[in-house]
Structure formats: structure tokens, C-alpha cells
Amino acid sequence: MKKILKVFLLLLVFITGTSGVFAQRTVTGTVSDSEKQPVVGANVVVKGTTIGAITDINGKYSINIPSPESIIVFSFIGYLNREITVGNNTVIDITLETEAMALSEVVVVGYGTQKKTNLTGSVATVQGEALTSYPIPNAAMAMQGKIAGVTITSIDGRPDATVRIRVRGGGSITQSNDPLFLVDGFPVGNINDIPATQIESINILKDASSAAIYGARGANGVVIITTKAPKIGKMNITYDGNYQIKVPTKYIGVLNPYDFVRIQWEYGTLFSLGDAWALAYGLGTHLTTSFPSPPYPDYSTLNPGGIDSYRTAEFRDVTREAINTAYAQNHTISISGGDEKTKYRISYDNVNDEGIRIKSSQERNNILAKLQQKITKGLVLDLDLFYRNNVVYSSGTSSTSLMNFTPVTPLGDISGENTQLGMYEANIRPAFDPIEIINDTYNKSVSQVYRGGAALAWTVFEGFTLRSEYSTSQGFSSGYIWTGPFAKNTVGVEGGDARINTGKSKSYLLSNTINYAVKFSTLDHQLDLMVGQEANNSSSESGYFLGTRYPVSFDYKRAFSMMNQYGNQTEVRISNSFSEPDRMLSYFGRANYGYKDRYLLTATFRADGSSNFAPNHRWAYFPALSVAWRISEEQFLKDVSFVSNLKLRLSYGEAGNDRISSGLWKSEWSASANGYSYLDVGNLYYVPSSTMMTNPELKWETSITRNVGIDFGLFENRIYGTFDAYYNTTKDLLMVVQIPAYTGYTTQMQNAGETSNKGIELTIGGDIIKTKDLKISADFNISFNKNRVESLAEGMDYYYYGSGGVNMRPQGTNYGLIVGQPVGLFRGFIYDGYYTTSDFDYNPATHAYTLKAGVANSATIQGTVPGLPSGCYPGMLKLKKLGTTNNATVINDLDDVTVIGDPNPKHTGGFNLNASYKGIDMLLAFNWSYGNDIYNADKSVNKYGAKNPFHNFSDAVANWYKIFDIDEDGNLVRVYDPAELDALNTGTTTYYPFQELEVINSSIIEDGSFLRLNNVTLGYTLPADLTKRIAIQKLRVYTTIYNALLWTKYSGLDPEVSTGSTSSTYPFPGMDSGAYPRARTFTFGVNVMF
């Protein structure tokens, strides 16, 4: 208390101003930057007064000072403030250091900042400058390839694509592995909507010792985004704008018209629909005589050229029609300025991004405003406001329907009375043209976020600060979906259907913290203490409206604007409901202790209570401890001149995860949509709120992380780097566990199982050349992570689950979790090519092919091939026999399904090369992934018949095994004789795709390793003396190629893909199914500072 009083007294003296009277005098000088260039427009202020000046075009200033004790504060945007006590000087020339360099010394660690040199945990930082040097409207993607241990994957190339961020692999299995995202301290769902240009820094807390302060939700790491803060200085306006041209890089090929018509003729013939197909496409000659009943088609004029005419026929590639070059724009304007008392910064960002797929686009507007006001001495008010409006249009149709559509329209009648082609019309009839369906579908989603916060910081005395913060966020979203009459295939009969989904979300955060930097009489000790309390609430409301069969004359605009004019009373739906609030109450504290700047210790503790658990399981406690030893400060290294920094870090900590739906622990009822329709109207009814069995025993999932790290800097930090090794275990996993169905439920959320992640990360960088004109620097990072399922639910060694439906083999078990193996393994059969005639004994009398002894029978899991005898046949997909327990000769899903791939990479990383010469700057940014497998579902689904003839296949089928030949008259003839089949199939590369079922096998699993030159930027900053004539401080023009080059063996569209369902309980990593292609983007942009 005495100490406080002393400090307080001093403060009072200062405030009441008891100093004597001095003669005023003038001080002059020049303000320049580290490159000896004058800083124009810098603020020069006498501290604690209103006396100030601004530097002129040569960086010169002149100021009157009241006393020799006066302190002059020099400040300018983008530079670190400097304070100089005048003393007896009359000329003070100073150099301002750029902020980026300066900031890298300070790291945001949660409820405060810390000097980087004092860090004991594993924290990675990306500075704003690195994010804004090239344009990316999305903060998440801007980090890609820049941080060791952090994997950033966008699910595919669509506008506003979901971006997955994984810190050190992630420990959860069925629950989210997203890190906690904080934007200026406020927890948000994702960071896709933060423009990179508005970011000051991104800090990622990777180990529990740093993340434990967010104990509750820190188990998957914490991503802290700090948006740009206001700066003292005269008003400063910047503009960043760019224009982008986006070019598709790759298409999945489909069969050309000849192959298409021929393979369908073969398939159709097996289906007994060959003649109907021949009629539709004008093939062969025997039809006129054999068509089973009159009227006989007038066949002669239809297609005199027969099937050969399709070799040269004009055709459509619908996949190419749907994907085109597109354009995008991005504009950002920001204004900032202020004085000692009031600082402000406002920025506006606009993104207008047209997707390369037709009818997909995004338009986003962001406004970010910050105000900092000093109320009285020691009392500072921070206000910030964030607004975002995002409009996304998407084209609903899947790639599969694009791929499947015919390249050539049938010439003849396909609904003929004796054909069944009408059944398969969706693949060939113009009324099902997927492009038209896309054009007749309207799918718009609008979302708005309003976020605001106020924080009051009160420095009670030096080193002792109280801070109270209240932030709140409101989100509104609406989805408008219109399915027009063409898309519904009801043109002229009934109009389209309209649906609106609405969502509102509301959350607030109230936090109070006390920071106390304890003063010691000696500089040997340093102790910072922080304690805090926080309350967090979020809740939501969701609703929808549905109307169907609008009048034929209605388009989507009318339907949405006159939604009550629906045509069908019984299908109208309205719904609105409120979620259970998700609340958390927390108390936390941290102590940082340093001894002689060499021995550092951080201890944190957090207690969290979550409303997601029953009262007796609500509270959890998360401790963490980390130590560091700055070896370079020791005497024995002081003399080793090339070592400028060497630090060893060790940490251990626990963090938790409560991210499950609320209300899983108690039984309640809620209203359901109308269903049971007695009296011929849909009736409303009640259902239990949870479809899972409730579990009152639910508790926190806990992650324990252990980290050892070394930070080093050599040759005056010209070469620097960080090495980390970690071992994380996550126990009591919040996992959706299968329970026996006779309980009435199939799943229950339980604390079951354990996973671990082990890994090492290395980041190394260097300033290779650092001269006045030429600068070259490079950095490199690589991460190895080994993920392992340590245990699953009690008594379970594995759990298999599936992404496919009843037409897939293995059914419902093509993914697996296996104890001792990584999460999300692919399961399937082993591909063994196709059966050839040599696998069979042939009976010329009956044309029968009988499998030779010892050749495994793969037919049983492929379903029916209509028209072929049951069992195996030459040309059929062949699989390897692995086991004989269930059946010695027949391939079956008990014996012969095995792990066929692992989506987890062996290592990932990036390297970046920056160079500048005078005004020219250049960036090359690479990122890679090595050793991961991709489940190429597109390849799989376009290689089987599904008992649905006449859909086009991918060009991977092109050289299919032929059991039909075309004779001289252009007729299709079946070939039976083994020698003839062999002769016919000399160029064959793959099985015929006629099987009914989708058989997951090793041929669809591909190596997903890639190296991408993700970003090539070339910029030029015009000489300042030139631009200043038009009142521009800085003018830079640049061009960027995003996704410039890609090296990969992967045959699909792009190896960076993960389209596996996000709504499903179990993870489907590494899946490529109907991905939106990723464009190569050419950008032309400008950065202007006024």
C-alpha cells in the first residue's frame, strides 16, 4: 500500500503541475526513416501539452519548448513513436523505425501483450504487412503457407469458400477442430470476413501454455486477429484497389461424342434398350427391320453416317459451359488520424468477386471504425465498430449432373412407346439441360454482422491497470432459394418453389481484467500479474418460410416479393425457433516472471463454467506452466558474436473444449415441422429435442500439450528461426458414440476416446541481402504432424463409417477410425485391373465364361450388370482377394476391405522470397503438402453405371474393355470368342463401367502431394518526389498471379480440396467430390497513400 501511495503522490504532483517557470526556446531538426529518407507530415508534439508541429517536405520541423525537461514525441503512421527529452539540445534529428519491425517485438497473447523476447510459449505471428503486400480478401487464406504448424485449406475454389484452419492437427474426432478465433478480443465463428488489408497482426497461440489463458476453448489453438489501430498524426488516407481476372485451370474431361454414343449403345444393349438407343441416335442398319412393332421409324434419313458420324460431330462439353473466365474487384479506403487525446481509424472494404462457375459470386462490404479517446489522465476509452454485409450467389447443381449430361442431343424420339429411354431422360433430354437448370435456380444468401465494443482502461498507478470491456455482436442472415419451373421440370404446368431461411444470432462478451507490473527495487526481477473475469453469451434464432407452385407467370423476384401468392396450400411451411443460449463464465489469471532477462516463467490458470454441461460437470480448471531460458544472455555466449539470440522454451498445459450443441445433457421436447397427416392435412407434433440419447454425465474435453522450442537469431538476427516439438493428447473426447439401435437411439454424445498429435515445426528466415537499394529476404517453414487415435469408446478398437449410400461397397464403411492409426482413413478394396479371358474357362457352345479355380470372384459386390450372366465376365472390374475367413473365393466386405489411403500429410510447409530493388518489389510464395492421399470421389462416381444407363462418364473410361464390336454395316455386335475379345481389346486400359454399385477401391485413391507457387507479385513504388507533386505520399502499382503454378500428380481438379460433408457427425477428410474448381487469378492493383 505504501508503494501505491508513493506512486500516487508522484502522479498527483505531475498532474497538478507544480514545476517552475522556464524560458521558452525553439528546437529544430529533421525526422527521417531508417533509409535516411525524410518523413513528411510527421507529428512533433511536446508531451502533455498542446504544443505541436508537423514536418515539412524535407522532414524538417521547428517547435517551441517550454522547458529542458520537456519531452518531444515524434509520431507518424506506420512508424514507432519516439520520445526525446530535450535537455540542452537545440537541434534534434531523429530516425523513426518502421512499425512492422517494431511490432514484431511485441506479441498479442490474450488479455495483453508480451515482448517477444519474453515469450515462453509457442506463438506464431503474421504481421499485417505480410498480409497486405498482395491482395486477398480473406484473412484466413492470407496466412496460407506462412506459419509452421498451422494448416490452412479452403474446401475448394468457390467464392467465399469455407476455410479450414488446423493448429497442430486438432484433437477432436466428431467435434469441431477449429481454433478459437478472436477478433480484437471478441470470439467469432470464422475469420473469412476480415479483409487482410484491415489487419494489423495475426497471432496464433499454438501450445496450451499460451492458449490456456483461453482454457475453455483453447484446446485447438487460438487465432488472435488484431485489426489496425488508430495512430496519432494528421489525417491520412489510403486506397488499395485491384482488379482480377480469374481463369479456370483444369476440367474433368468427359467422354467425347463417339465414345459416349458407343458406350451407351453397349450399355443400353445389355439393358435391352440398345434398339431404342440406336433409334435415338440413328445408329446401325438393322433397326428398320427388327423394331418390334409399328410404326417403324423412318430411319434412313436420321443419321446416314451411322456411329462414325459422331467422331466428327459437334458437341457440347457442359462442364466447360458451366465454368468460365471471371472477374473480381476489391477496393479498400481507410482514413486515420488524431492527436494525443483522440485517435480514429475508419476503413471501408468492398469485394466484388464473380465465381468462375456460372451464377456464383460474392459481394462483400466491410466497415471498420475505431476510436480511442483519452478521457483523463490514465483513463482511456476504446470504441470499435465492425459492419459486414456479404451476399453470395451460388449455383446449386452438382458437378456430377454437369458431367453426366449428354454431349450430343438425341436425334430421334426417346419416349417412343416401346423404349424405356424416357426413364433415363434426365441424362439426354434437353429439358434436363443442367446449364438451363442452373439458370433457372436462384440461390442467394445474405448475411450481415454488426459488432461493437467499448473498453475502458484505467491506469490506477503506473503498472497497475484495470480494463473493462463489453462487446456485442448481432448477425442476420437470409437465404433465398428459388427453384424455377425448368429446374423442377414442370414448365407450363406449375411454377417454381420459393424458400427463405432466416437466422439471427446475438452474442456478448463482458470481461474485466487487472494487469499489474510489479516494481522491484532491482532490475533483476520482473513480474507481471494479470487476473480477470469474463462472461460470454451467445444465442440464436432461426426460421424459414416455404411456398410452392407459384403461378407460372412468376419469376423469383415476384415470388420473393409476393410470397403469399403461393399455389399450393398444403406445402406452405413456416417455422421459427430460438436456440438455447450458450454461456460461459470464467475466471483466470497469469503471472509472468523474469529473472535477469534470462530465466522466464509463465504460469496461467483458468476456471470455466459452461452451460453445455449438467451443473455437476460444468466447471473445469485449466493450468499451464512454461519456462524459457535465454541462453544468449548468459556470459558464456555473450562473446560468441554470431549468436544474437538463443532461447530454449519448455511448456506444459491443459486446455479444454466445450463445443457441442447445448442441451445434450437433458431431456426436453420441442416442436417439429408438420408431418403425420391424418385428416389429410399435415399435423404439428412434438419430438424430443435431441435426436441423440441425452447424457447428463457429459463433461469437458481436455487437451494436454507439451512443447519444447528453440528460438534463435544469428549474425545480428540476419538469420533467425524457431524450432518446436510438441506432443499433444486430447482425452475425454466429446465424441458422438454409436450405441445399439435397440435403445431407440443410434448415437450419444459421450466423453470417450483419446487422440494424440506429435510433431515438429521449423521456421527459418533470413535477410540475404540488405543494402540500401537491394534487399532480398526469404523464409521457410515446414511442419510434421503425426495424428493418432489412442483409444475409442470403451471396448472398441475401430469404428468404420461411410460417406455413401446403399449403392456403395463397402457400404457405410469406406472411412475408418482405428486405434493406433491416424483419424479419417480411407477404406476399400484393392484394385486389380479387370478380368481378361485368361481368367476364365470358355464354353463355345453356351458362350459361358467360368472363372478358373484360384481366381477371386469380384462380381458379388458389384451388383447387377444387366444383360451379362451373373458372376464374373471378361472386362469386369477385378479386385484382390485379401482374406478367406468369410469366403475363400468370393470378394466380400468382411475379408477384402482394407485401409487404402490416409489423408494426413507427412509434412506441409511454405517458403517465401521477398526482394526489392529501389522502387521495385517482388514476392514469390510457395506452399506444399506432401504424403497425403486424396479420395477422388469424382473419379469413382463417374466410373460406374448405377443401373442408370445413358449418363456420360469421365474420360478415364475412354479405353474401356469392349465386349461389342461394330461391324461393316455400322451395327453393334456382341463378341464372345476369347481370341476375338483379346483382339478387340488390345488398346484397353480399364474395365467397362457397367456395374450397378460404386465399388470403392485403391484406384481412386491418389497421392495428393503438391507444390504450389501460390503467389507471384511484382510491384513498383513510384518515386516519392514524383508522386508528391500530385499530393500522393506513396503510390505503388503491382501485379499478382495467384495460384500461378502447381506441381502435382493428382488427376483431379486440384489437390487442395476437402469437400467431405461438414454436417455429418464423423469426419470425411481428403475427399474430392464435386469440388468447385480453383482459378488462376491475375491481379492488377494499386496502393495509394495520400
Add this chain to the structure above:
Amino acid sequence: MTYNKFLKKEKMKRKIIYLGVITALFITSCKDYLDVKSDSKFDSDFVFSNEYEANKAVLGAYELLRGSTGIHSNGLWYDQIAVQSDIECPPEIPTYGGRYNPENCYNSAVQLSDMPIGSWNGMYTLINRCNIIIEAFESNEAFIAVSKTEPSGLTHLYGETVALRATCYFELTRCWGDVIYSTKPITSQADYEGLTVTDRSEIQEAEIEKLIEVEPMMYQLNTGSGRTAERMTREFVQGLIGRMALLRGGYALRPVEYTGDGTVIQTHPEWGKMVRRTDYLDYYTTANTYLKKVVNEGNATLITVDPRTPASKFSNPFQLVFQKTMDNQLSTESIYEVPELPGASSVERPYAFGRPSDGGSTDYPPKAYGQIRFFPTFYYGMYNPKDLRRDVTVAVTALGGKANEKIMSLKKGNKSQGGLALNKWDYCRMTDKTYAVKQRVSGINAPYMRLDDMILLLAETEAVLSHDGPARAELLKIRQRAFDPDDPDYTALTTTYVNSLSGDALLSAIQDERALELAGEGQRKYDLVRWGILGKKINELQTQMGAMIDGLQTNGYYTFANGNTIRKYIYTKIVNKASAATLGVADLLTTSCDVLSTDPAYPLLYPAWRGTFTEWTAPAGVTLKKEMVAIEGLFGLPADTTALKTNGYVMTKWGVDLISDVWRPVATGIFGGYLPASYTAGYPPRYILAIPATTIAYSNGMITNSYGFPNQ
């Protein structure tokens, strides 16, 4: 006190006050802050506080029955119950695996993934929901207070819940045999840890007892608002007691390890044995008691009169039963139908269970796959040609999707291929065509219990209990409705026929009558099981089919014992609406018509209940063909077909498409898992379903399969 000192003191005070306030903020944590509640969720006190809210919880259970159990349409019923008896079959080639495997008594290696897991899971979901509701009622004060000897709003809802649960156990025990039995809500691991399978007799006995308990507490059909055949009523409970008691009193496949009492008629070292418990007559008596109530005291009445005009065209009360469902009405004969909402998706009648159509997803009419087909031995061999039910039940033509009719192909396939199809439902006959031009939205209810079924069950119980007189009386009711009273043979086919029967012949006639009356409605297979004659009937079918194919192959035709003949080829001609009109056929959608074979319109009007509706509302650009098929030679041909050819008739494949191994008793043919050698060896047909793999896997070893089924 100096100014500075004063200032210092004041500031200190203020700071201390502020600090105090902030500290208070820290310490004061709202105790209830973490107790959250959504206004969109509520507890069971509210739900069961009154009849109106409790009704909605019960409706939620009904919705599970409709949407999840698969006992009336897709799922268990589609896959197993309704197909592959001695009269019914699926349209496509029985391949290895999938649903075809259990359908054919396992003709290939049994894989647990072949089992209808959705229905298994769905039924247990419903059972648990019922148990939750039952417990909520039983612990509710209002319910406790109310009388249990007469119906009231609350007791009726309670009874409905009991009936829903019993329905599931009825389906589970007849399809899977011994299953897990639970009558208490399962809310935690402790509630299910010890559960294992219970002997089916115990389950059936307990459920019968419970149904008997609630029967008097329930209102009768059509009394009070909303108690229609779309909800379960006292009649349904009575009928269900009858069904369940007959299941309990019937034969069933029991595992090899079964040591209880009973008569064993067939046995196999792995598959198990066909057993009927020795006390079976007790259950026939119980069934008899309650079936009498439903038939004699119930509010459901048999439709015996067809009021449609002109009488010359209709006069088929049997067809009216199904016409009502196609008109979205409840017939007086219905005891319980699973309701479907017109316009809602996945309605399977007529799409899967009705007259096939080659139309597209929207067409005139749209696609109808036709899951239920009939063996030609049933169509030709069992029906008397005068039976009004034959043409209502079996379709020989399909639809083309453009207001046109096509002759059915007897080749395996689907839609217009796949053989003789179920005709009880037909898009063309839906009076309101709004939902008849798009597949699977018809809104046609799924019949689950009808009075004619109950009458025949009652007849059966009387016969088994040796009350031949009452048995004949019940049989006669059904028989009389099935024939035209104006027909000269009417008395011979009804009264005379019925009165000629007694003892085993009477029982056997009742069994056959059930096939004729209820074909395509999911009764036959499990009727044969409980009668202990599934193996015998499969064997008869295989023999008959073999003989028929041989006959067709050798002679070009085959004549059945009743004199009906099937031929390799028939003659057909496409007739458009104008041509039909010249023959006096104005409406291409034909009805019953006792036309003479000499009438020029005969090829269009016979068989009856076919053709096509022509006046569809089709968009511009869609050409409706408005054609039907004239058929000659379905049952016999003139020796000289020259005249037919001259008249534009075309020789059309018919029986020739049956000449294939898939129709013969071979491993890849019909009932490939129960070939004649099995029957001769005295093996039981392995009709039963295996417990699905997931249940086995997650039961921690508590549940295992019998009957030679694998356990993974």
C-alpha cells in the same frame, strides 16, 4: 489540511470506491448465469398437461411409424414382407446380396449389411418413444386420476401409444424372431447394458396382455373428432390382438438351441427348426375372441355394394376399396391406414406398389417402378376367371407416360418389364390428377389393417377351433363380394362352394382365399410361415414354374390344372382413341365389363381395369398419344391367327420371356436359398432376418445371431 492533501484523500477515496465496485463485479457472479433455457424447448410436464398437447407427442410417435419403421412402404415392407412369397415376387433378377438375399432365403453368403437396418432402427426408435410417452402418462396426475375402465381423451391416447409399440413388436417378432424387448424408456447406458434378446413368445404374450388392458379404454373407430382409420382405435387394437395371437399360435423358425415345447415339422442343423408351441389353441381362442369383436361389434363395415354408375361398367365393390384410397378417402372397410400427405415426397403407391409406368419423373402418368409382381402360376393357376378380384389385383399392361398403354413384358426388369404387376393402385385412376403427374407424391395412404383381412382371420380361427359353421359364414362374406351376383355361376362359386367345405379343406380354402383377397398387400409370406407351409408352398411353386417353363419350351403353351392356358406369344394392337370409339369404347381407362369374347371391343375390355386415362393436363409441346392395347390370346388363341394379323395385330412376346433360369429353382433363380433338395431333406426355409451388424457390434457381446447367420 492542505489542498494537495485534501485532493489526495478525495482521490484516494474515489479510487478505493471504484476499486471496490470493480472487485464486487469480479466476485459477484450470477449464480444462475449458466442455467440456460430455450423458449423453443419444454419439459414433459407441459406436454402431458392436457389432451391437446399430449396428442402432439403421440402424433410424433405416429410420424415415426409412417416415416421411419418401413413397415408399410419402403424399407422392411418393400424389401421383405411384400415380396417373394409363393404368389408375389420382385420385378428384377435376384442378384447376389442386398435385399434379394433374405428375400430368396439366402441364396448367397449371408452378409449382415443385406439386412433392412433402417426399419430395425426405426422400429426401436418408435418403441423407445412410446415407452417415454407411456411412462410420462403413467406418472402424470391427470392420467392417474382418470378411470381406466372406459374411454377418455387421455386413456385413448395412452392406448394408441401402447398399440403403436405392440405394432412394432408384432413386426419385429415375425421378421426377426427373438428380439430385444424393452418396455421402459432407455435414457442412459445403465438402462440398456444388460439387454439381450427375449424369446418371442414372451414378448408377444406381454404385448397381448397390454393390448387387452387398454382395449376397453379406447374409443371406437369414427367416434369423436379425428378418430378415423388414420389413427389407431379400439378396432385396431382388437385386430392387432388377433394378429399377434395368431403369430404366437403359429409356426415360426426357432434357433437350433431352442429347447422349449412345441411341434417341430422341419429342422436343419444350422438354420434351426419350424416349431409351433403346444399351447397354440389358447392363442387361437384369444384371437377368436377379439376378432369377433372387431368383426361383429366394430364400426368398420365391408363394402359390398358399388354405387358407381353406370352399374354395367363398375359393379366391383372390391375395386372400390382401393378406389377410395386413390381418391384420398377412407373406405368404411379400413381399420388403420398409414396416412400420406398429397404432394409430400416418397409416397410409394402407385410408384412402387401399383401399376407400372415407363413415364419420366413427371409424365402422364410418371414413372412407376412396380416392386410387386406376381408369379404367372398365381394369375393363371389360382384365380377363377370370374373372380372380380383378379383384374383389380393383377395388371397385364403397363403405362407409357404419354397417355398410352403398353403390354407388359414378362422378362425380368422393371416398369413395363418385370412381369405381371400389382394393379390395386394406378396413377390413371386417381380422380384428382394434381398429384398423378409427378412420381411419388400421390398422397395415397398405405393400408395396414382392413376388415376383409380380419374376417378371413376370424374364419381361420373358427376353422382351427373346429367351428366349421361360423368359419364358413365368414368365408362366405368375402366370397360373395368377390363375384358378380348377376353371374349365373354366382351361387355355385359362393354358397355352394363354401358349404361344400369342412375340416382341413375348409382351412385350406380360407388360406387360399387370403391369397386371392390380399395379394400384393404384404400378408402372404408370413401367413405361410405361421401356417407352417412356407417350405411346402415354395416347393409347389418351384415345381409348377418348372412345369410351366417346360411346357412353354416344348409346346409353346402350358395349361394349368384349372384349365387356364399361358402361351409363348400373344397378339396385340395399338388402338387410338378414335378407333376405340368406333368399337363403342369411349373411355380408354376401362373398368369391369362382362363383355363377351365375340364382342369386337373384347380385346380392349378384357382383361378389365386397365387402359389409360387420356385427358391429362399436359403442357404445350407434350403430345399425348391416347392409345391403348388390344389383346388377343392371353388365355387362348384361335388356331388360325391370319385374321388377327390382317387386322393389324402383331405377334408379341409373352410366355417366351419366362423361359429363363431366373424363373427356375436354381441358385440364381427363385428361392435359390431353398431349392427342392432342401425341402426334400426336411429343412425349414430360412425366411428369417438376421440382426443387423451395427446392433451386434455395439451391443458389447450381449446380442448374437442364430440361424447360422454371421455375427459381423
